[in-house]
Amino acid sequence: MFRAIDLDGYVSRLVADGVVKSEFPPVLSGLANAARALVKVIASSDKGSDLGGYIDASNGSGDAQTNLDVIANKIVMASLSETPLAWLASEECETPVALTPGAPFSIAIDPLDGSSNIETNAPVGTIFSIMPTSPCGTSEATFLQPGSHQVAAGFFVYGPRCVLILTFGHGTLTFALDPDSDSFLLSSDSSTISEMAREFAINSSNARHWSPPVRSYVDDCISGAEGPRGRDFNMRWIASLVAEAQRILVRSGVYLYPRDKREGYENGRLRLVYEANPIAFVIEEAGGAATNGTTRILDLKPVHLHEKTPLVFGSRREVELIARYVRGLEGGLQPYQLFSDRGLLRI
Known part of the structure; x- marks a missing residue:
């Protein structure tokens, strides 16, 4: 019987094959944990807590913040705080946060894309970019590299299903959160966009x-x-x-x-x-x-x-x-x- 491979197993296999570095499994595990937590928070956002309501504050990029933006940022920060990442830059923070000094990779993230749509039950998500930490070690030099320097990137979609779209630069992968096992299971390892658009x-x-x-x-x-x-x-x-x-x-x-x-x-x-x-x-x-x-x-x-x-x-x-x-x-x-x-x- 076919058994779908989960995210942890798939990334571990890439490490064993020398395709990705050993720092990636804990980072992806941290992101997956944040997504699981956000799925639950979003599902409970109609229980009188007004999570989708705006607060009297703006984020690092100048946009108005919702309660859910703030909560999502805290969840992401906590989930990634002990992973091998040198810097974490968030849309919700004006400047990057130092995590693990000397770590080879850093992450830039939008903790909750589309949060203004939460009250309409439209899909929202988390977007992330993993960059090599600059040799000089500063956050500015790290995050101001061209996007072609990314070593991995992806996004979660919190909709009818929770899915993770991910790339390490060797094709685009899709994982779906299985409600029974609470695991992200591989559903496609070869997403392809047709050249013909309608x-x-x-x-x-x-x-x-x-x-x-x-x-x-x-x-x-x-x-x-x-x-x-x-x-x-x-x-x-x-x-x-x-x-x-x-x-x-x-x-x-x-x-x-x-x-x-x-x-x-x-x-x-x-x-x-x-x-x-x-x-x-x-x-x-x-x-x-x-x-x-x-x-x-x-x-x-x-x-x-x-x-x-x-x-x-x-x-x-x-x-x-x-x-x-x-x-x-x-x-x-x-x-x-x-x-x-x-x-x-x-x-």
């Missing part, structure tokens, strides 16, 4: 703020089989980065969170170090692509820990096409697709 995800309520290339791309998708794309598209928007990423891993498609004209959105909204970089690593290892509109996300060198970036990821051909829309306008050349005078989202 879905795109973007918050169309912001259309009036988009740049012309983004409006043109979305217009051309919406025009369907009769338009320049020659096929029909479905539009999706869950407002949960981890849920969007998992859907694309399962069904392909493309996700756009572009920069726009609103104050605070000039450089995008998602954080490069602990949101865009780990998502990009996972997506690329599944055969997809991730850019800031034109440039590969993993090639960007962060300037500060909480730096923001536009983010486009998903099916490779679609991501490359969006870059051609953008470059066509920015370079002063003829735009790749039609910039018609009329369209559903034309301003």
Whole structure:
């Protein structure tokens, strides 16, 4: 009879095969423990405790915090406090926290992505990026490395099932939390994103703020089989980065969170170090692509820990096409697709 391998066993096997370092099993075990605890906290968030309510505080990146953000950060900190990590950088903290001096790896994490959606029972998650600790040992030098230096990354999705999407740079793995054994069991070791996309995800309520290339791309998708794309598209928007990423891993498609004209959105909204970089690593290892509109996300060198970036990821051909829309306008050349005078989202 087939017996699914659990996360601990799988990572231990990678260590034995020399694929990953011996420091990884306790780190992944700590992350898994945090996820198990968060599953229980999230499930009990409707019992009069108002966990999804906002508090009079902001996190390290300037966003308003919910009670659940604070609780999730405490759970993650406690679960990783004794693991072989030199530094822990969290979206909820302005500066990194020192853990184990001299440890070869460090972690940047968004403890609870999508926490504002908790009251609607939408999927939320935890995103993490594991980096080699800089030889000089400082947190700044460690977390301001390009995302291409990541040694592992992934995210948990707390939805109908709790799943872990993970990469060590050798493909994208999926584990699901088994309610009977309370173990994360391997469900796929070869996630692949199709190059052909028939879905795109973007918050169309912001259309009036988009740049012309983004409006043109979305217009051309919406025009369907009769338009320049020659096929029909479905539009999706869950407002949960981890849920969007998992859907694309399962069904392909493309996700756009572009920069726009609103104050605070000039450089995008998602954080490069602990949101865009780990998502990009996972997506690329599944055969997809991730850019800031034109440039590969993993090639960007962060300037500060909480730096923001536009983010486009998903099916490779679609991501490359969006870059051609953008470059066509920015370079002063003829735009790749039609910039018609009329369209559903034309301003």
